[in-house]
Amino acid sequence: MSVFGESGHGKPPKLALHNSWATMTPTAISISSAARDWALLTDELQLHGRAVLPQLLSPDACLAISRLYPQADNFRSRVVMARHGFGRGEYQYFNYPLPALVQQLRSALYPLLVDVANRWNEAMGVAVRYPLEYAVFLARCHAAGQTRPTPLLLQYAGGDYNCLHQDLYGEHVFPLQVTIVLSRPGEDFSGGEFVLTEQRPRMQSRATVVPLAQGDAVVFAVQHRPVAGSRGFYRVNMRHGVSEVRAGQRHTLGIIFHDAQ
Ligand SMILES: O=C(O)CCC(=O)C(=O)O
Numbered sequence: 001m002s003v004f005g006e007s008g009h010g011k012p013p014k015l016a017l018h019n020s021w022a023t024m025t026p027t028a029i030s031i032s033s034a035a036r037d038w039a040l041l042t043d044e045l046q047l048h049g050r051a052v053l054p055q056l057l058s059p060d061a062c063l064a065i066s067r068l069y070p071q072a073d074n075f076r077s078r079v080v081m082a083r084h085g086f087g088r089g090e091y092q093y094f095n096y097p098l099p100a101l102v103q104q105l106r107s108a109l110y111p112l113l114v115d116v117a118n119r120w121n122e123a124m125g126v127a128v129r130y131p132l133e134y135a136v137f138l139a140r141c142h143a144a145g146q147t148r149p150t151p152l153l154l155q156y157a158g159g160d161y162n163c164l165h166q167d168l169y170g171e172h173v174f175p176l177q178v179t180i181v182l183s184r185p186g187e188d189f190s191g192g193e194f195v196l197t198e199q200r201p202r203m204q205s206r207a208t209v210v211p212l213a214q215g216d217a218v219v220f221a222v223q224h225r226p227v228a229g230s231r232g233f234y235r236v237n238m239r240h241g242v243s244e245v246r247a248g249q250r251h252t253l254g255i256i257f258h259d260a261q
């Protein structure tokens, strides 16, 4: 049984990002390789509820984004996780207009994922369907009062961690999101692994560590994903978080497609 029905789900959308990073040079986002591996990506998402896009961002691009962290005017708000019981460490939500790189990642990744999102909803019996164009989905969020941007930059030092959570910000939810590791595991930091848990009906939670190198992106379910069972699909509840950073500094970029209330 496949959420995706017949394989070959049309052509991957055209992505042309290489020449448009003028404000954040030098950079070399290899999103065309993501498009090349698009069919693999959708299969992996279908099987596991997550998939890795290796080397989505170059080391230069990773560094350029990390360096935005201290520049407060890029951001609309800063969250110190310990104050809210979210963990330890901090993050900031970008302001509109988003930095060019973040904006382009958001609008380039959405079309790669929209087909999976629609098939997931179909399999789970959820009536919502997502438009093929990202601007149309964003307009839907904005019309419902979800107008504040959700892409975020996270910063962890030794002893920091991120509790298991779901990034829900209102009624409108795009069911997949992306996290990109900007720092170098083993060099800039140790520990700090990306963790996903899934809870199946009447079963105990299962955890998975997703190994990621600098520039790698992990795509994963925001909240629910369908899993094929003997009597059709059932709904698995997913959470994500980060294990304790033992030493060093870890930056990540989170791309969430729905905006916040
Ligand atoms: O730092 C991480 O790896 C997780 C970040 C996160 O929670 C997110 O991108 O939503």
Ligand SMILES: [Fe+2]
Binding pocket: 165, 166, 167, 240, 254
């Ligand atoms: Fe998150």
